[in-house]
Amino acid sequence: xxxxxxxxxxxxxxxxQQVTLSCSPISGHRSVSWYQQTPGQGLQFLFEYFSETQRxxxxxxxxFSGRQFSNSRSEMNVSTLELGDSALYLCASSSGWLAGExxxxxxxxxxxxxxxx
Amino acid sequence: xxxxxxxxxxxxxxEGESSSLNCSYTVSGLRGLFWYRQDPGKGPEFLFTLxxxxxxKEKERLKATLTKKESFLHITAPKPEDSATYLCAVHLTDxxxxxxxxxxxxxxxxx
Numbered sequence: 001x002x003x004x005x006x007x008x009x010x011x012x013x014x015x016x017q018q019v020t021l022s023c024s025p026i027s028g029h030r031s032v033s034w035y036q037q038t039p040g041q042g043l044q045f046l047f048e049y050f051s052e053t054q055r056x057x058x059x060x061x062x063x064f065s066g067r068q069f070s071n072s073r074s075e076m077n078v079s080t081l082e083l084g085d086s087a088l089y090l091c092a093s094s095s096g097w098l099a100g101e102x103x104x105x106x107x108x109x110x111x112x113x114x115x116x117x
Numbered sequence: 118x119x120x121x122x123x124x125x126x127x128x129x130x131x132e133g134e135s136s137s138l139n140c141s142y143t144v145s146g147l148r149g150l151f152w153y154r155q156d157p158g159k160g161p162e163f164l165f166t167l168x169x170x171x172x173x174k175e176k177e178r179l180k181a182t183l184t185k186k187e188s189f190l191h192i193t194a195p196k197p198e199d200s201a202t203y204l205c206a207v208h209l210t211d212x213x214x215x216x217x218x219x220x221x222x223x224x225x226x227x228x
Contacts, residue, residue, distance in 0.1 A: 004160075033214040042221065043161075043204070048214025055213040090160050094214070106151065106216065108160035 002027065004093050004109035012115045018079040021112045025072050025093030029107075032074040034066060037088040037111070046089075049074055078114075086116045119144040121207055123219035130226045133194050138222045140205035141187040150188050151216060152181050153204040161204055164190075195226045 005024040013019050025032050033048035033056075045058040049068035066076040072093075078085055088111040095105075120143045130136055142150070149168050153161035165174040167183040174181050178199060180191040190203055202223045206216035 031214055033216075043206075043216075043218040045215045045217070050214065056215050058215070105163055105166060107163055108153075110160045113158075 004091055004107055006089075006091050006109040006112050008112060009110065010113045010115075012117060013081050014117050015081055015083060017081050018077060019081060019114060020075055020077045021089055021091075021114075023074045023076075023091030023093075023109060025074070025091075026107060029093035029095050030072050031094040032068055032072065033092050033094075033106070034074070034076050035090045035092065035108075036060075037090055038086075043090070046076065081116045083116050086114060088113050119207070119209060119217060121205065121217055121219040123203075123205055123222050125222060126220070127223045128225070130192070130195050130224065132196055132226055132228050135191070135193045135195070137192070138190040138203055138224070139187060140190070140219055142207050143186075144207055144209055144217075146210035147207055148210050148212075149208040150183055151206045151208065152179075152188070152190055153206065154201045155204055155221070156201050192224070195224075197226045197228055200224055200226045 007022045031050045034046040035043050037043045047054055047066050048056045052068045063079045068074045090108050090111045092106045092108045122141050124139045149166050151166050152164040154164055155161045165181040170185045172183050178193045182189045202221045204218055204221045206218040208216055
């Protein structure tokens with residue numbers, strides 16, 4: 001069974017540019033969430049999508065956005081890049097996080113390493 | 118404010134020397150507590166989810182336990198391949214899809 005796939009794995013951008021990262025969840029998983037990992041802040045939640053709807057959002061500026069497609073694949077976009085956006089961006093998928101259900105398991109991809117110069 | 122604190126920050130063990138990692142939490146409503154292992158340059162690898170106080174789960178040399186205030190990850194007779202950063206995270210009620218992570222414990226096991 002294939003895991004969570006993220007592309008690209010590495011990328012370098014300059015300040016002011018924008019970037020789009022892609023995530024393909026585990027087959028059958030309908031929930032996709034995104035995290036930012038930095039040495040100083042650790043893992044920070046960005047947003048979560050379920051059936052193309054954003055259900056939850058973390059405390060990040062509006063430059064960070066995302067979407068989910070009908071096949072559950074997801075993309076996140078960061079516009080007007082800043083040096084502080086350099087990080088490992090992780091995507092995670094789950095079978096579902098509906099209210100009232102057990103939490104289950106959440107599986108992460110290998111991440112996209114973004115460097116902003 | 119919801120908080121997740123892991124201790125120690127770093128742990129150096131001899132091969133075969135058992136030890137425990139701690140994850141304490143102060144949250145408004147806990148739905149589940151997760152443990153992950155992360156190797157350098159890779160995404161976190163799922164280990165366990167615990168749902169209620171008193172619950173225990175085991176996987177090879179790892180055993181996770183949960184109380185109302187904290188969780189422990191016990192590493193029994195560790196091997197060098199157990200070297201990694203271990204992360205705990207909480208899933209809160211009414212917080213779809215969001216895990217709140219601790220800072221992690223970096224474990225190094227030497228032969």
